[in-house]
Amino acid sequence: MNDLTLIPNSGAILPAPRLNRHFINGAWQDSSDNTLSDRNAPSHGNLVSQSAKGTAADAEAAVAAARAAFDDGRWSQLSGKARAAVLLKIADLIEANVERFAVIETLESGKPITQARGEIEGAADLWRYAAALARSLHGESHNSLGADILAVVLKEPIGVVSIITPWNFPFWILSQKLPFALAAGCTCVVKPSEMTPSTTVMLAELLVEAGLPAGVVNIVLGYGNPVGATLTSHRHVDMVTFTGSTAVGKLIARTASDSLKKVALELGGKNPQVIFPDADLESAADAVTFGVYFNVGQCCNSGSRIIVHEDIAQEFVAQVEALSRRVAFGDPMDPATQVGAIVTPEHGAKINAAVQAARDAGAQVVMGGAPLALKGLGAQFYQPTIVTGVTPDMAIARDEVFGPVLTVLTFRTLEEAIALTNDADYGLSAGIWSENIHTCLAFARAAKAGTVWTNTWMDGFPEVTFGGMKQSGQGREIGRYGLEEFLEVKSLVMRVGRTRAPWVKAS
Ligand code: NAD
Numbered sequence: 001m002n003d004l005t006l007i008p009n010s011g012a013i014l015p016a017p018r019l020n021r022h023f024i025n026g027a028w029q030d031s032s033d034n035t036l037s038d039r040n041a042p043s044h045g046n047l048v049s050q051s052a053k054g055t056a057a058d059a060e061a062a063v064a065a066a067r068a069a070f071d072d073g074r075w076s077q078l079s080g081k082a083r084a085a086v087l088l089k090i091a092d093l094i095e096a097n098v099e100r101f102a103v104i105e106t107l108e109s110g111k112p113i114t115q116a117r118g119e120i121e122g123a124a125d126l127w128r129y130a131a132a133l134a135r136s137l138h139g140e141s142h143n144s145l146g147a148d149i150l151a152v153v154l155k156e157p158i159g160v161v162s163i164i165t166p167w168n169f170p171f172w173i174l175s176q177k178l179p180f181a182l183a184a185g186c187t188c189v190v191k192p193s194e195m196t197p198s199t200t201v202m203l204a205e206l207l208v209e210a211g212l213p214a215g216v217v218n219i220v221l222g223y224g225n226p227v228g229a230t231l232t233s234h235r236h237v238d239m240v241t242f243t244g245s246t247a248v249g250k251l252i253a254r255t256a257s258d259s260l261k262k263v264a265l266e267l268g269g270k271n272p273q274v275i276f277p278d279a280d281l282e283s284a285a286d287a288v289t290f291g292v293y294f295n296v297g298q299c300c301n302s303g304s305r306i307i308v309h310e311d312i313a314q315e316f317v318a319q320v321e322a323l324s325r326r327v328a329f330g331d332p333m334d335p336a337t338q339v340g341a342i343v344t345p346e347h348g349a350k351i352n353a354a355v356q357a358a359r360d361a362g363a364q365v366v367m368g369g370a371p372l373a374l375k376g377l378g379a380q381f382y383q384p385t386i387v388t389g390v391t392p393d394m395a396i397a398r399d400e401v402f403g404p405v406l407t408v409l410t411f412r413t414l415e416e417a418i419a420l421t422n423d424a425d426y427g428l429s430a431g432i433w434s435e436n437i438h439t440c441l442a443f444a445r446a447a448k449a450g451t452v453w454t455n456t457w458m459d460g461f462p463e464v465t466f467g468g469m470k471q472s473g474q475g476r477e478i479g480r481y482g483l484e485e486f487l488e489v490k491s492l493v494m495r496v497g498r499t500r501a502p503w504v505k506a507s
Pocket of ligand 1: 164165166167168169173191192193194222223224225227228229232243244245246248249251252265266267268269299300301400402428468472473
């Protein structure tokens with residue numbers, strides 16, 4: 001452990017705690033029962049924020065505000081140009097506030113400050129892209145149905161959307177959903193994770209400054225129960241878009257089915273990277289290292305499973321191990337840090353238990369496998385960990401660990417690599433490393449995953465849609481498809497002239 005790259009407490013000055021309140025119909029509100037919940041920094045232990053702890057009544061008030069705002073057309077009936085103008089202003093305001101947002105995001109989530117800055121800046125670009133889409137909304141026309149018929153297919157905003165987000169990329173994931181829903185003309189009720197609510201609340205301040213009409217975006221803080229449950233069951237909600245765990249996603253789908261509201265789900269993953277001997281192994285090793293430790297592995301896209309060719313497995317794992325020692329783990333407030341803290345002590349214990357279970361099942365923990373002590377910081381850190389000798393039936397090969405833990409499987413043929421890739425309940429993303437285009441294409445076509453990266457990992461763009469197959473989710477975010485999720489389709493059939501033959505026979 002001593003030869004790891006560790007960053008102790010940097011002594012950064014930590015801001016005073018924030019007080020977060022609900023934002024309903026353009027007004028800041030306490031919870032109806034006046035309760036609060038605290039969030040302490042996973043890295044430093046200091047109190048970062050206190051937030052109103054929502055009740056079912058608070059959630060209902062927010063849904064009522066969003067419903068009224070949608071039904072009176074104060075947003076949905078604006079032109080795409082007018083909606084785009086507001087979204088662009090919001091993007092500018094986000095960019096002007098990157099540092100303020102990044103500090104709070106870092107302290108609430110435990111992610112490194114440089115990464116948080118990148119996510120806030122990147123989120124501004126998502127708002128800008130969604131603004132462009134707001135001006136390109138259109139359906140289709142049917143002008144060849146006969147001289148006396150013209151039909152058009154209209155795209156309409158779906159209505160009131162509940163947006164429920166997780167703690168691992170609080171502002172980024174919010175920005176994968178909210179600007180697209182707004183571009184479509186929807187109104188929204190947002191529930192951020194109880195662990196990372198602040199940047200969502202700070203965004204509301206910017207929405208006001210940008211001139212978004214009251215009631216179009218409402219924010220209710222609090223827990224899955226009762227806030228999330230109310231937002232997913234309420235009959236005045238038309239759609240739920242959720243990012244989080246597969247278990248809660250299934251619960252939401254079940255709850256929402258009572259009223260048959262639309263549900264979009266972005267869930268977990270156990271994402272493989274396949275490495276062939278002819279690959280650029282230096283780049284592959286670097287991408288594997290990045291893929292597994294980014295956000296301490298608390299990432300739906302974590303490249304937590306590598307499937308490496310038997311002939312190079314030993315040498316490749318040694319290369320990844322050497323790189324792992326050079327990755328800077330430590331104080332997320334230090335700009336040199338690349339990997340920060342685990343979100344909660346309970347989650348840290350779960351990561352450790354998964355590694356111990358792999359050991360018990362006969363796998364070898366060749367690196368790490370224990371919590372990480374860092375000078376002047378709390379106990380919520382975990383060592384970079386590599387587990388080899390894994391067989392496909394082991395839990396470590398199949399379950400999302402959501403920590404800095406790399407699982408190594410081996411293969412001999414392309415067919416075997418594809419079979420191992422697809423032998424999973426999840427299907428979020430997959431990667432292939434080879435200099436042979438035929439190998440890459442054959443793999444990319446066969447992999448059951450929403451995104452396949454060839455000779456890269458986790459590159460993303462607002463234009464390129466994202467989502468999961470199998471138990472990684474349903475529906476898509478960002479890109480054009482991300483906008484389509486928030487649109488309802490209506491066919492309009494029009495007769496030209498008085499040419500309709502009567503159905504009732506003339507008497
Ligand atoms: P989580 O499912 O515990 O919580 C997510 C959100 O759901 C939180 O806001 C939580 O308060 C809320 N919630 C909890 N119970 C609810 C209920 N009964 N009804 C409605 N809402 C409820 O997930 P998490 O621990 O915050 O995030 C980690 C998970 O998210 C991982 O599984 C990860 O893979 C997944 N994730 C997926 C993507 C993706 O794009 N596919 C992205 C990031 C994270």
